[in-house]
Amino acid sequence: MAWYKAADNAEVSTPFLKKVIAGGKSLCLVHADGKLFATSATCPHAGADLSKGRCENGKLICPFHRYQYDLETGRGAPGQNDYVRTYPVEVREDGVYVKVGSWMETLKGVFKG
Numbered sequence: 001m002a003w004y005k006a007a008d009n010a011e012v013s014t015p016f017l018k019k020v021i022a023g024g025k026s027l028c029l030v031h032a033d034g035k036l037f038a039t040s041a042t043c044p045h046a047g048a049d050l051s052k053g054r055c056e057n058g059k060l061i062c063p064f065h066r067y068q069y070d071l072e073t074g075r076g077a078p079g080q081n082d083y084v085r086t087y088p089v090e091v092r093e094d095g096v097y098v099k100v101g102s103w104m105e106t107l108k109g110v111f112k113g
């Protein structure tokens with residue numbers, strides 16, 4: 001896994017929701033309620049661009065059919081039976097970084113202890 005710069009520090013002064021490319025992945029970078037989050041940018045329901053959605057009460061809401069995903073865990077709302085992948089985010093002196101790994105690294109993490 002590696003950290004990739006996804007935004008400038010100046011951007012974290014105001015709330016935002018935008019698509020970024022980090023580590024070859026298309027991600028949704030969110031600054032909401034004073035916190036930063038990163039999720040997959042593709043909705044697992046029917047493929048909508050989640051960066052075109054909105055945030056409300058700690059949830060990322062898809063612009064197509066209004067499915068909701070928890071920004072911390074990626075879990076879908078009860079009854080959806082789905083989730084979006086989430087990624088660690090870190091603010092450094094020179095920008096906002098997202099930690100992205102390959103699917104194999106992710107798989108190893110899932111089955112690790």
Ligand code: FES
Pocket residue numbers: 043044045046047048062063064065066067
């Ligand atoms: S495509 Fe996102 S809820 Fe349907």
